[in-house]
Amino acid sequence: MLQAGFERKVVCEKTGRDKSVLSREIRRNCDKRNGVYNAGLAQRKYENRQKEKPKHIRFTDEIKQKVIAGLAEDFSPEQLVGRSKLLGEPCVSHETIYSFVWSDKKQGGYLFKHLRNRGKKYNKRVAGKRSRGIIKDRVSIDERPEIVNEKQRIGDLEIDTVIGKNHKGALLTVTDRVSLMEWIVKLNGKNAGVLAKETVNVLKPVKELLHTITSDNGKEFAEHKLISELLNVDFYFAHPYKSYERGCNENANRLIRQYLPKKTNFHDVDIQCIKQIQDKLNNRPRKKLGFLTPNEFFSSYLCRNKKVAFVT
Numbered sequence: 199m200l201q202a203g204f205e206r207k208v209v210c211e212k213t214g215r216d217k218s219v220l221s222r223e224i225r226r227n228c229d230k231r232n233g234v235y236n237a238g239l240a241q242r243k244y245e246n247r248q249k250e251k252p253k254h255i256r257f258t259d260e261i262k263q264k265v266i267a268g269l270a271e272d273f274s275p276e277q278l279v280g281r282s283k284l285l286g287e288p289c290v291s292h293e294t295i296y297s298f299v300w301s302d303k304k305q306g307g308y309l310f311k312h313l314r315n316r317g318k319k320y321n322k323r324v325a326g327k328r329s330r331g332i333i334k335d336r337v338s339i340d341e342r343p344e345i346v347n348e349k350q351r352i353g354d355l356e357i358d359t360v361i362g363k364n365h366k367g368a369l370l371t372v373t374d375r376v377s378l379m380e381w382i383v384k385l386n387g388k389n390a391g392v393l394a395k396e397t398v399n400v401l402k403p404v405k406e407l408l409h410t411i412t413s414d415n416g417k418e419f420a421e422h423k424l425i426s427e428l429l430n431v432d433f434y435f436a437h438p439y440k441s442y443e444r445g446c447n448e449n450a451n452r453l454i455r456q457y458l459p460k461k462t463n464f465h466d467v468d469i470q471c472i473k474q475i476q477d478k479l480n481n482r483p484r485k486k487l488g489f490l491t492p493n494e495f496f497s498s499y500l501c502r503n504k505k506v507a508f509v510t
Contacts, residue, residue, distance in 0.1 A: 200224075200235055257290045257298070265295055269312040272456065272478060275299070280489035314456055333420050333435065339412060339443055342434045346410055349376050352499050353409040355431075356447035357397065359388060359418055360454055367464030368418075369472065370396055371454065372411075373447040377496040378484055380450050382476045384469055394421035398428045405429055412436060412444055453479055 199209045210217050227240035264287075268278040275295035282289035303310045310316055346354045352374055360369040370383040370393060383396045401408065408431045413419045415438050426433040436443040457475050458467065483489040490498070 256288075257294060261289060262298070264289075265298065266309065269299070269309050271482070272312050273482060274314065276485060277483045277489065280485055281483040284483070284489045314453065333415060333417065333422070335423060336415070336435045337433065339434045339436050342410060342412065342432075346375070346412075351409065352376050352379075352496065353404075353407045355401075355408065355411045356444040357411055357413045357419070358444065358447050358451060359385070359393070359416065360451050360458070361388075362458075362464030362467075363461045367467075369454070369458075369464070370400070371447060371451055372397070372401065373450045374492075374496075375446050377499060378446060378450070378487065378492045379496050380476055380479045380492065382454065382472050384464065384467065384472050388416070388418040390418050390420040393418050394424045397425050401429055410434060414438075414441070414444065450479065 199212065200206075204212075206217060206220055210220050213220070223240070224235050227243045228235040229239060264282075265275075265278060268281075269275075273281070275292035278295060279289050279292045299309045299313065302308075345351070354375045356373045356375060358371050360371055362368060366387075368385045368388050370381075370385055372381040373379070381400045383400050385392060385396060408429055410432045411422075411425065411429075412434045413422070414436055419433075419435075422433040422435075425431070441448050454475060457478075458464070480492045483491055484495075487495045
């Protein structure tokens with residue numbers, strides 16, 4: 199309109215802009231050599247100013263240091279973000295944290311080593327057809343009360359073993375389905391009698407809170423009736439090759455493998471190391487718990503229900 203000879207007043211009426219806005223636009227973006235306003239030149243000037251404009255930096259050095267400290271505690275990026283929101287502290291998105299970790303790795307850094315899979319991709323395994331035999335007097339998960347699936351109470355546990363290098367040495371792992379509390383015990387082997395004894399010993403402090411235990415079909419759980427009797431709980435077995443029926447415990451075992459990768463010789467792992475891993479898992483904020491830690495959730499549950507138990 200300017201090039202067509204219209205007065206500025208008319209241009210303002212047609213564009214619905216104040217005359218001061220039009221004057222500022224012409225002054226800022228006209229050709230400084232001859233004072234002529236050209237839309238293409240104005241757009242290029244605008245884009246250049248945006249590139250040079252100082253940007254607000256959210257990922258400050260302070261937040262970076264907090265992220266590095268959290269990763270050192272083996273918190274996932276999502277846990278770091280969720281925990282910060284829970285505490286009302288500033289943080290960036292988990293995608294930004296991942297980008298920061300991968301950039302650090304390219305520069306020879308070590309932060310990626312604190313991630314669960316360290317950037318590795320794993321193929322899903324297809325269940326085989328072989329049979330592991332049938333445990334005597336086993337009770338199927340089909341008979342487990344529906345209240346267990348509702349996940350409204352503490353005391354419904356899932357149990358499994360993690361095996362060491364060359365199938366020598368093992369860990370007993372027990373996970374509460376609701377609070378995600380974890381108990382880990384080092385075993386000398388997969389003997390059913392020893393496993394039953396260690397299971398009773400580790401769970402005896404919380405015996406009054408227990409309702410059910412669910413395991414896979416491993417022969418190491420052949421003494422399930424002894425566990426059931428001494429802890430006064432109902433013991434159930436998941437269907438063969440359906441690990442998702444014990445998803446909480448399977449996920450916990452994956453987290454343990456972060457510290458004790460496959461082919462780790464468990465004879466070289468002492469009890470103190472196992473205790474440290476257990477404490478890390480029980481003091482790690484979890485998304486499922488609203489980014490509370492299992493210890494915090496467990497204690498809060500006991501307070502709400504006016505119950506007393508030992509918390510690790």
